Amino acid sequence: MVRHKIKDFSELWKSIPWKKFRKNLFRLQRRLFKAIQAEDTRRARNLQKLILKSLAARLLAVRQVSQLNTGKKTAGVDGVKSLNFKQRFTLAERLLKAHEWKHSKLREIPIPKKDGTTRMLKVPTMADRAWQCLVKYALEPAHEALFHARSYGFRPGRSAHDAQKVLFLNLRSNSNGTNKRILELDIEKCFDRINHTSIMERVIAPQSIKTGIWRCLKAGVNPEFPEQGTPQGGVVSPLLANVALDGIEDIHSSIRYADATVDVILKPKDDVDKILKDRQEFLAARGLKVSEKKTKLLLATDGFDFRWMALQSAIQRKV
Numbered sequence: 001m002v003r004h005k006i007k008d009f010s011e012l013w014k015s016i017p018w019k020k021f022r023k024n025l026f027r028l029q030r031r032l033f034k035a036i037q038a039e040d041t042r043r044a045r046n047l048q049k050l051i052l053k054s055l056a057a058r059l060l061a062v063r064q065v066s067q068l069n070t071g072k073k074t075a076g077v078d079g080v081k082s083l084n085f086k087q088r089f090t091l092a093e094r095l096l097k098a099h100e101w102k103h104s105k106l107r108e109i110p111i112p113k114k115d116g117t118t119r120m121l122k123v124p125t126m127a128d129r130a131w132q133c134l135v136k137y138a139l140e141p142a143h144e145a146l147f148h149a150r151s152y153g154f155r156p157g158r159s160a161h162d163a164q165k166v167l168f169l170n171l172r173s174n175s176n177g178t179n180k181r182i183l184e185l186d187i188e189k190c191f192d193r194i195n196h197t198s199i200m201e202r203v204i205a206p207q208s209i210k211t212g213i214w215r216c217l218k219a220g221v222n223p224e225f226p227e228q229g230t231p232q233g234g235v236v237s238p239l240l241a242n243v244a245l246d247g248i249e250d251i252h253s254s255i256r257y258a259d260a261t262v263d264v265i266l267k268p269k270d271d272v273d274k275i276l277k278d279r280q281e282f283l284a285a286r287g288l289k290v291s292e293k294k295t296k297l298l299l300a301t302d303g304f305d306f307r308w309m310a311l312q313s314a315i316q317r318k319v
Contacts, residue, residue, distance in 0.1 A: 019113035076125030153258030154238035190259035195287030
């Protein structure tokens with residue numbers, strides 16, 4: 001009897017019109033994007049609530065974390081590594097109460113770094129990851145309408161290659177690139193130190209979603225820094241970091257990939273100290289500071305490895 005039921009759920013899951021569901025979700029997200037562009041906040045929030053309740057969005061979120069993501073077999077504190085077909089439908093039903101979601105604690109996995117230290121990856125449960133994915137569907141279009149054009153990390157339709165193209169166009173000989181300098185700037189422990197209040201002040205969402213995000217941030221908090229940090233391993237964490245850091249690209253002309261920024265139009269007369277000071281003030285307001293060890297000033301002709309910087313940031317895609 002049980003086997004028969006599981007088989008029914010299996011056939012039902014496989015018969016879901018995923019392509020149609022993606023189109024339905026995209027249609028809602030496009031309407032949300034346009035509402036933000038038109039500065040219609042009330043309509044935007046109603047659309048975000050509609051996305052949370054959407055069957056297409058809920059099933060796609062469950063599918064994303066249980067079948068498609070790289071860390072789909074990574075367990076949280078509950079030890080759940082995978083979901084059978086019946087459990088996927090049950091989780092999608094639970095997501096109907098996304099506005100009342102309570103987060104579980106996070107499982108901590110140490111990741112060794114080249115300098116001998118460790119980075120702590122904090123992994124939510126499968127259910128919490130599905131909730132975060134659903135919330136991301138509702139948040140991302142609203143912020144994509146406002147994000148800076150020279151931000152490339154963890155955004156739909158953008159990659160490190162797009163940033164590399166902009167660098168190439170600015171540093172080639174036709175653009176007098178040989179006379180320019182490069183300021184590589186890295187933020188010290190960005191995901192561990194980013195201030196919760198600075199994130200919440202900038203998130204565009206109804207209060208019910210904000211409450212859930214606040215609980216999400218507090219679930220992975222470091223006791224030594226109770227008001228700081230986003231879980232490195234959370235589905236929504238890269239988006240929240242982009243929300244907090246958006247605007248740093250306007251301080252001089254720069255390119256940003258997640259928490260790494262590169263200035264490419266530093267001419268001999270540009271005041272590097274002032275540019276760096278302005279960046280430090282921007283970051284201080286968000287509980288962050290510049291990493292002196294990783295921040296470098298060099299000639300364009302010396303070269304630098306932006307791909308490596310992008311790959312370092314890409315650890316956020318673990319789960």
